[in-house]
Amino acid sequence: MKKDILGLYIHFPFCRRKCLYCDFPSYSGKEALMDEYMAAVKAEIDQVKKLVVEREVDTIFCGGGTPTLFSGQKLEELLTYIKDSFSVSQKAEITIEANPETLDRQKLEILRRAGINRLSIGMQAGQDEHIKKLGRIHTVRDVERSVQWARDLGFKNINLDLMFGLPNQSLDEWMESLDMALGMDIEHLSTYGLILEEGTPFFNLQRQGHLNTPSEEVEREMYHRTGPYLQAKGYTQYEISNFAKPGMECRHNLIYWKNGDYIGIGGGAHSSLEGKRWSNYSDISKYMDSINDKGVGKEHGQTIPIEEQRFETIMMGLRLIEGISKLEFRERFGQPLEYYYRDAVEILKKKAMLEENENSIYLTPKGMDFQNQVLLYFMD
Numbered sequence: 524m525k526k527d528i529l530g531l532y533i534h535f536p537f538c539r540r541k542c543l544y545c546d547f548p549s550y551s552g553k554e555a556l557m558d559e560y561m562a563a564v565k566a567e568i569d570q571v572k573k574l575v576v577e578r579e580v581d582t583i584f585c586g587g588g589t590p591t592l593f594s595g596q597k598l599e600e601l602l603t604y605i606k607d608s609f610s611v612s613q614k615a616e617i618t619i620e621a622n623p624e625t626l627d628r629q630k631l632e633i634l635r636r637a638g639i640n641r642l643s644i645g646m647q648a649g650q651d652e653h654i655k656k657l658g659r660i661h662t663v664r665d666v667e668r669s670v671q672w673a674r675d676l677g678f679k680n681i682n683l684d685l686m687f688g689l690p691n692q693s694l695d696e697w698m699e700s701l702d703m704a705l706g707m708d709i710e711h712l713s714t715y716g717l718i719l720e721e722g723t724p725f726f727n728l729q730r731q732g733h734l735n736t737p738s739e740e741v742e743r744e745m746y747h748r749t750g751p752y753l754q755a756k757g758y759t760q761y762e763i764s765n766f767a768k769p770g771m772e773c774r775h776n777l778i779y780w781k782n783g784d785y786i787g788i789g790g791g792a793h794s795s796l797e798g799k800r801w802s803n804y805s806d807i808s809k810y811m812d813s814i815n816d817k818g819v820g821k822e823h824g825q826t827i828p829i830e831e832q833r834f835e836t837i838m839m840g841l842r843l844i845e846g847i848s849k850l851e852f853r854e855r856f857g858q859p860l861e862y863y864y865r866d867a868v869e870i871l872k873k874k875a876m877l878e879e880n881e882n883s884i885y886l887t888p889k890g891m892d893f894q895n896q897v898l899l900y901f902m903d
């Protein structure tokens with residue numbers, strides 16, 4: 524198999540407070556475990572680095588949870604540890620996810636010094652009342668201040684996360700949220716529709732009829748307005764939910780969408796390396812116990828059959844607006860894409876859900892709206 528770029532993901536499963544919609548592996552009120560957790564992450568690095576001695580790390584993504592709940596010094600120490608353990612590219616994209624309530628100028632200064640060159644801030648809405656209703660503990664002003672500090676300190680690549688389809692959110696408020704983010708002149712914008720995940724407080728409120736989310740029609744309208752609006756402001760939509768100024772696409776996430784190789788470290792982290800995949804215990808204590816006993820945090824692992832790898836490459840690649848490169852597909856799987864999927868491509872073209880050119884296949888806006896249906900045609 525062709526050895527491509529490699530991404531490194533570190534998971535920080537701690538948050539100051541749990542948001543009401545969140546089902547990510549992250550916990551509040553467990554700050555007492557943070558030092559021990561950091562030690563476990565370093566111990567896992569000691570083991571995992573042996574798997575990739577000949578590979579160069581092209582991207583590092585510190586995600587969560589809220590990585591910036593850790594002190595600047597701890598994060599800097601970890602970054603140094605990573606650089607000492609792996610062969611990290613000089614041009615590596617190094618991202619940290621941050622929530623405004625955990626940022627201050629001094630911490631950002633340390634992060635910048637540590638080599639973090641991409642900041643991804645959770646904003647979610649342009650109105651304080653909506654942010655509050657999500658159970659979040661910052662304001663729009665906090666976001667603006669964080670972005671300003673980051674700019675002053677020389678961060679040149681900043682992403683903001685926004686969510687649409689929030690309870691009682693109007694279309695105008697969504698467009699206003701986009702404007703607030705654009706007003707900060709950021710390089711990248713992620714816009715996700717609220718999903719009511721089972722087990723979250725929002726899910727239960729919805730069931731009891733206490734959550735007034737917009738109708739599907741309004742929610743779709745929010746999505747459909749977003750692309751052209753951001754396009755007109757100089758941002759290109761390169762993935763269903765992601766927009767960037769030219770050249771500022773998130774290289775780390777592109778590894779996922781191109782079904783590439785990545786190593787995940789920390790509780791609940793997933794890895795995919797050269798046809799093998801594994802995931803760590805998401806329960807922090809079980810993760811740390813596993814590290815202490817065996818040096819690794821792995822709970823499940825499997826070898827991915829080649830036909831599954833092919834399908835996953837299609838599934839992930841069709842999220843990208845540019846679609847799937849025919850050349851990359853053939854280099855990876857030995858045969859042209861048409862060899863495996865000619866029928867699917869032809870049927871979907873007739874349905875106006877997919878288009879192809881010499882270099883790639885990609886979904887039309889209609890295909891993007893019905894991705895699940897599209898994928899059925901690619902299943903063996």
Ligand code: SF4
Pocket residue numbers: 537538540541542545546547549587588589622645
């Ligand atoms: S800050 Fe993010 S990870 Fe933490 S609880 Fe909220 S949504 Fe979940």
